Amino acid sequence: MSKQKFEWIYCSVLLVTFLPVVFPVFELANHTTPLVLGLPFSFFWVLMWVIIAFITVICLYFVDPEKDNDEGAE
Amino acid sequence: MQDWFIALIMMMVYLVIALAIGMFAGRGRGGSLNEFVVAGGKLGMFVMLFLMGGAVLSAFSFLGAPGWAFTRGAPAYYIIIYIAFAILPWYLIGPKIGRIGRKYGLYTLVGFLQTRYKLKTLGVLVGIIALLGFIQYLATQMKGMAYIFNIMTDGRIPFWLGALLAYGIVVIYVATGGLRAAAWSDVFQGILMIVISWTIGLAVVFQLHGSPSSMFMNIHEMDPGFLQIGKEGSTMSSVGFTTTILVSLMGFLMWPHLFSKSYASRPKTIKKTVLAYPVFALFLIPLLLAGFAAVGVVEQGTVEADEILPYLITTVLELPGWLYGLVGAGALAAAMSSADAITHSASLEFTSGVVQNIKEDLSEKTVLIIMKVAVITIGGLAYFVTIFGGQGLIALLLGAYGSIVQFAPGVYGALYSKRISGVGVTIGLVAGTVINYYYQLAAPATPFDIHAGIMGLMVNILIVVVVSLIQKPKQEEVVEGYTKAS
Numbered sequence: 001m002s003k004q005k006f007e008w009i010y011c012s013v014l015l016v017t018f019l020p021v022v023f024p025v026f027e028l029a030n031h032t033t034p035l036v037l038g039l040p041f042s043f044f045w046v047l048m049w050v051i052i053a054f055i056t057v058i059c060l061y062f063v064d065p066e067k068d069n070d071e072g073a074e
Numbered sequence: 075m076q077d078w079f080i081a082l083i084m085m086m087v088y089l090v091i092a093l094a095i096g097m098f099a100g101r102g103r104g105g106s107l108n109e110f111v112v113a114g115g116k117l118g119m120f121v122m123l124f125l126m127g128g129a130v131l132s133a134f135s136f137l138g139a140p141g142w143a144f145t146r147g148a149p150a151y152y153i154i155i156y157i158a159f160a161i162l163p164w165y166l167i168g169p170k171i172g173r174i175g176r177k178y179g180l181y182t183l184v185g186f187l188q189t190r191y192k193l194k195t196l197g198v199l200v201g202i203i204a205l206l207g208f209i210q211y212l213a214t215q216m217k218g219m220a221y222i223f224n225i226m227t228d229g230r231i232p233f234w235l236g237a238l239l240a241y242g243i244v245v246i247y248v249a250t251g252g253l254r255a256a257a258w259s260d261v262f263q264g265i266l267m268i269v270i271s272w273t274i275g276l277a278v279v280f281q282l283h284g285s286p287s288s289m290f291m292n293i294h295e296m297d298p299g300f301l302q303i304g305k306e307g308s309t310m311s312s313v314g315f316t317t318t319i320l321v322s323l324m325g326f327l328m329w330p331h332l333f334s335k336s337y338a339s340r341p342k343t344i345k346k347t348v349l350a351y352p353v354f355a356l357f358l359i360p361l362l363l364a365g366f367a368a369v370g371v372v373e374q375g376t377v378e379a380d381e382i383l384p385y386l387i388t389t390v391l392e393l394p395g396w397l398y399g400l401v402g403a404g405a406l407a408a409a410m411s412s413a414d415a416i417t418h419s420a421s422l423e424f425t426s427g428v429v430q431n432i433k434e435d436l437s438e439k440t441v442l443i444i445m446k447v448a449v450i451t452i453g454g455l456a457y458f459v460t461i462f463g464g465q466g467l468i469a470l471l472l473g474a475y476g477s478i479v480q481f482a483p484g485v486y487g488a489l490y491s492k493r494i495s496g497v498g499v500t501i502g503l504v505a506g507t508v509i510n511y512y513y514q515l516a517a518p519a520t521p522f523d524i525h526a527g528i529m530g531l532m533v534n535i536l537i538v539v540v541v542s543l544i545q546k547p548k549q550e551e552v553v554e555g556y557t558k559a560s
Contacts, residue, residue, distance in 0.1 A: 007166055014162050021155050022319055023304070023312040032294045032301040038286035040294070040301050046151045047359070050158040054352045057162060061349055066169070069341065 001065050010060055017053035021046050077395030081226040084399025088266075088406060089243055092259050096247025096414075099258035107442045110252035111181040111422055112338040119346045121257045122339050126347060127354035128260030128411030129331055130157060131267060132211075133218025136408035139358055141379030143365025144372070147293075147300035149310035150362055152319050158355035160326035165348040169341035170489055171333070173559040178552075181337050182419075183330040183481065184427035190488040190556050191496030194431050199503060200481060201427020204330050205452070206474030208420040212456035213463065213471065215409040215416075216241050218380075220460075222409075225384045226402040234461050240406055244413045245453040248421075249446050253338060256414040263407035268357050270404030274397075275360020278367045278386055286363060293369050300369070317525035325479030325527065331419030333485070417456075421448035473511040479527045480506035483538045488556050491542075498541030506534030 019025050029045035036044040061067060117125065135153065142150035175181065178189050183204065188197035216237040223236030231239075247255045283289035293300060299307020303315045310318075327333055336344065361383070368382050368390075377385045387393055387401050425445050430436060436444070459471070480503050487494035513526035520529055547553075 010166060014159070018159050021151075021159075022316040026303070026316075027312070030302050030304070032290065032298065035287050035290055038290070040148070040290050042148055042301065042303075043151060043362075046155055047356075050154065050352065050355060053159065053162065054349070057165065058349050061345060064345070066341070067345070 001063060003065055006060075006063070006065055010057075013056050013060065014053070017049055017056065020049050077398055078227045078230060080395035081398035081402055082231070084396065085223065085226065085402045085406060088403040089240065092262060092407075092410060093243045093247060095262050096243075096251055096255040096259040099251055099255045101251070107438045107445075109254070110442055110445065112334075113252065113254040113257065117254070117257055117339050117343070119339075119343045119350070121261060122335065122343055122347045123350050123353075124261040124264040124411075125253075125257040125415065126161070126332065126335060127351070128264045128267075129415040130326075130412075131264075131354055131357060131408055132412035133215045133405065133409040135358060135361060136267070136271070136405045137218055137221075137380045137383060139361045140365030140368070140383040141381070143362040144368045144382045145374065145379045146309040147297075147366075147369075148303050148308070149315055149318075150365065152315060152322070154355060154358050154362070156319050156322035156326065157358065158352065160323045161348055161351045164327055164336075165345055167327070167486075167489060168336040168339075168344035168348075170559050171336035172339065172341060172344065174556055175337040177555060177559070181334060182422050182426040183328075183333045183485075184423050186333075187481075187484050187488065187499075188427075188431075190552055191484070191499060192552075193496045193500055196484070196496060196500045196503070197427050197431055199500065201423055201431075203474050203477055203480075203503075203507065204423045204427070205420060206471050207478050208330075208416050208423075209452070209456045209459055210471035210475040211416050212241075212413055212420075212453075213460040215413040216457065216460040218409040219406055221381065222384065222402050222405040225381070225388060226398050237457060237460060240410060241413060241453065241457060244410050244417060245450060248414050248418050249449040253418055256418050259414060260411045263411040264354075266407045267404050267411070268353070270400055270407075271357055272360045274383075274387070274401055274404070275364045278364045278391065281391055282367045282371055289363075289367055293366065296370055311523045314523040314525070317523075317528045321479055321525045321527035321531070324482050324531070328478050328481040328485060330423045331415045334419060334422065417449055417453055420452045421445045424448050424452065473507075473514055476514050476527050477507040477510050477530070480510065480530055480534055482531070483535050487538065487542075489559075490557065492553050492557055493542050493547045494538065495542040495545040495547075497545065498538040501541060502534040502537040505537055506530035509533055 029042050031042060032040040034041060139150065139153050142153065171186065174186065180186055180189060184197045184201050187200055188194070219240035220233040220236035223231040223239070224233060247259060279286055279289055283292065290301070297307055299305045300309070302308050303310055304312030364383055364386065368386055371390060372382065372385065384401065387398060422445060425441060425448055429444055483502055484499040487499060507530065510526050510530035513520045513529050520526055
């Protein structure tokens with residue numbers, strides 16, 4: 001994968017996981033019931049997207065073409 | 075022994091350990107300028123993670139987040155959202171900034187902008203806004219420290235003394251050990267903070283309500299709008315919520331103390347730090363839960379929002395003194411781990427933005443001395459502002475704090491565009507800052523409840539784009555150098 005393509009995918013992932021936690025998409029989850037894991041649905045929804053975002057970024061790290069390019073190391 | 079006395083001893087022990095770690099970490103490193111400003115450019119991932127995390131999780135998270143949950147309800151989620159998402163762009167831009175920094179020998183945000191745009195005015199402007207914003211940030215931390223000392227000892231330690239004790243220690247280890255000292259004390263403070271917040275947060279919920287479910291059902295039945303955003307009974311509109319997140323998100327990496335960490339680590343370290351970061355974002359969950367736990371138990375208006383967590387611990391719940399002490403130490407850790415990174419960075423930005431623009435040919439040794447003096451001066455200044463600051467001064471600082479996000483067009487423009495004009499960036503910054511001041515302090519409300527910073531940013535970006543299109547792009551090596559690093 002080229003560097004440009006990786007950056008493009010990275011930014012898209014950011015956008016796709018971020019949009020659900022702001023309006024207008026957040027309206028889908030803007031209610032208290034049903035409670036999930038003891039939390040209001042909206043709270044759970046926010047945490048879920050945060051976790052999805054980070055899991056995706058961890059996966060992306062492994063396909064990052066620049067991952068082992070560690071200039072500045074001596 | 076009385077509770078307040080146990081708490082006081084625990085907090086003092088904490089302060090001594092923090093000082094010892096800070097002093098010890100900075101020892102025997104040769105004391106060069108490079109060591110002081112970026113710790114030789116080679117902080118490892120573990121330390122870097124805590125340095126970033128500690129800087130972000132401040133008195134605002136420890137005392138402010140429960141306050142938001144208690145008084146505002148669901149809009150408090152914004153804190154978790156922005157802290158979690160704001161770090162993600164660093165994965166891409168952090169290594170680029172680091173590369174540019176190594177190429178041109180940079181260690182500040184001012185240096186980054188000035189090298190690319192070649193405008194002294196811009197450097198001085200950024201240096202001044204950053205300095206004022208930093209002092210506001212420090213004042214918040216110091217108020218947190220002072221307040222914690224005061225309430226945990228039943229008023230026996232006055233405000234001026236609490237702030238002086240805790241912040242004095244920060245100034246000492248930053249002035250002697252530089253970035254490395256700040257980083258290692260943040261590791262200690264960060265671990266303490268995470269453990270304490272989870273323990274206390276869950277203890278409060280279970281003691282007061284039995285379980286999170288019954289707590290939230292109670293709130294829901296009492297006031298359904300409180301757990302929603304932009305509905306009847308909600309405390310924030312949907313536009314307000316979204317734009318507040320956006321402005322915090324974009325402003326986050328523009329804070330010079332976070333921005334300049336890109337210079338202090340290698341690309342791989344930066345990337346791994348981003349991956350491990352959720353540990354810190356999730357630290358906010360128990361703090362929000364503790365704030366929600368107070369709803370219906372403590373009447374709104376009886377305590378200030380930011381004081382709800384210590385109020386719960388000391389007044390509502392009957393807890394042993396050592397637990398007071400633990401909360402006190404946690405709050406001090408949160409405030410101090412932000413204060414050290416900010417004090418360090420403020421001295422760097424001020425020296426590079428203002429001092430070195432006025433007098434150019436300073437030797438490395440002189441610069442290092444100026445920076446150390448600046449740590450102490452800025453520390454002292456922030457202390458006096460906190461204890462004696464008047465209304466006008468506070469307004470000035472608040473406005474600067476809100477204006478940090480206006481650096482964003484200049485930073486992203488330098489990284490991704492060859493056309494972007496320095497004149498445009500400078501005028502945009504001024505316009506954005508003025509508009510932010512106006513809406514934040516003078517105007518009664520913004521149109522559609524859009525955040526003042528976003529209003530400023532819209533005008534800022536418009537100006538940058540228009541001026542950059544009109545001006546002929548310059549053919550300079552440095553322009554290439556910046557975008558090539560991308």
